[in-house]
Amino acid sequence: SYELTQPPSVSVSPGQTASITCSGDKLGDKYACWYQQKPGQSPVLVIFQDSKRPSGIPERFSGSNSGNTATLTISGTQAMDEADYYCQAWDSSTDSYVFGTGTKVTVL
Amino acid sequence: QVQLVQSGAEVKKPGASVKVSCKVSGYTLTELSIHWVRQAPGKGLEWMGGFDPEGGETIYAQKFQGRVTMTEDTSTDTAYMELRILRSEDTAMFYCTTHFQGETDAFHIWGQGTMVTVSS
Numbered sequence: 001s002y003e004l005t006q007p008p009s010v011s012v013s014p015g016q017t018a019s020i021t022c023s024g025d026k027l028g029d030k031y032a033c034w035y036q037q038k039p040g041q042s043p044v045l046v047i048f049q050d051s052k053r054p055s056g057i058p059e060r061f062s063g064s065n066s067g068n069t070a071t072l073t074i075s076g077t078q079a080m081d082e083a084d085y086y087c088q089a090w091d092s093s094t095d096s097y098v099f100g101t102g103t104k105v106t107v108l
Numbered sequence: 109q110v111q112l113v114q115s116g117a118e119v120k121k122p123g124a125s126v127k128v129s130c131k132v133s134g135y136t137l138t139e140l141s142i143h144w145v146r147q148a149p150g151k152g153l154e155w156m157g158g159f160d161p162e163g164g165e166t167i168y169a170q171k172f173q174g175r176v177t178m179t180e181d182t183s184t185d186t187a188y189m190e191l192r193i194l195r196s197e198d199t200a201m202f203y204c205t206t207h208f209q210g211e212t213d214a215f216h217i218w219g220q221g222t223m224v225t226v227s228s
């Protein structure tokens with residue numbers, strides 16, 4: 001089965017840049033998206049089709065995807081960005097949507 | 109504006125079944141592609157299955173095939189997910205979610221979640 005691997009945790013100081021990676025075999029050949037999930041809340045889509053932001057998502061969220069790695073970047077990180085982040089892609093070989101293992105972002 | 113409103117929390121005994129509903133508003137069910145995602149306490153997101161608009165059928169994750177059925181009632185714009193033969197490991201939050209405006213690679217809108225507890 002297809003797997004997407006993320007670092008368990010990332011720490012960032014307020015105002016600095018946080019980068020979260022998502023690794024999978026030939027992930028760059030697929031579209032990657034990213035979700036933010038705060039405690040007790042439903043996930044929220046923050047990036048789709050590698051780098052597009054849904055309406056209402058701040059410009060400080062950006063994404064890229066190449067080779068085996070997709071990256072979510074949060075520029076000028078704010079305390080409100082503290083959350084779990086999950087990547088996700090569609091695997092055509094198994095006809096299934098796959099989520100990454102999740103990364104907890106802590107704003108220190 | 110699309111909204112997905114799910115049914116309330118459930119407590120079930122091992123071996124029983126649970127059926128969770130997801131009511132669509134703002135759009136009709138036929139304009140969306142409803143999927144279901146499971147999240148065990150303190151764990152990550154797990155796709156269970158959903159409607160594939162390109163194939164015109166419901167697809168299921170291999171892990172849940174044979175134990176889950178996803179249906180839709182277009183007369184009430186409500187989607188359902190039934191999970192059978194429940195075990196303690198099925199204790200989780202279940203979310204309905206959907207693609208939007210033809211973009212099928214991501215899930216744009218999510219319901220509030222339904223907590224299912226499996227306990228004897």
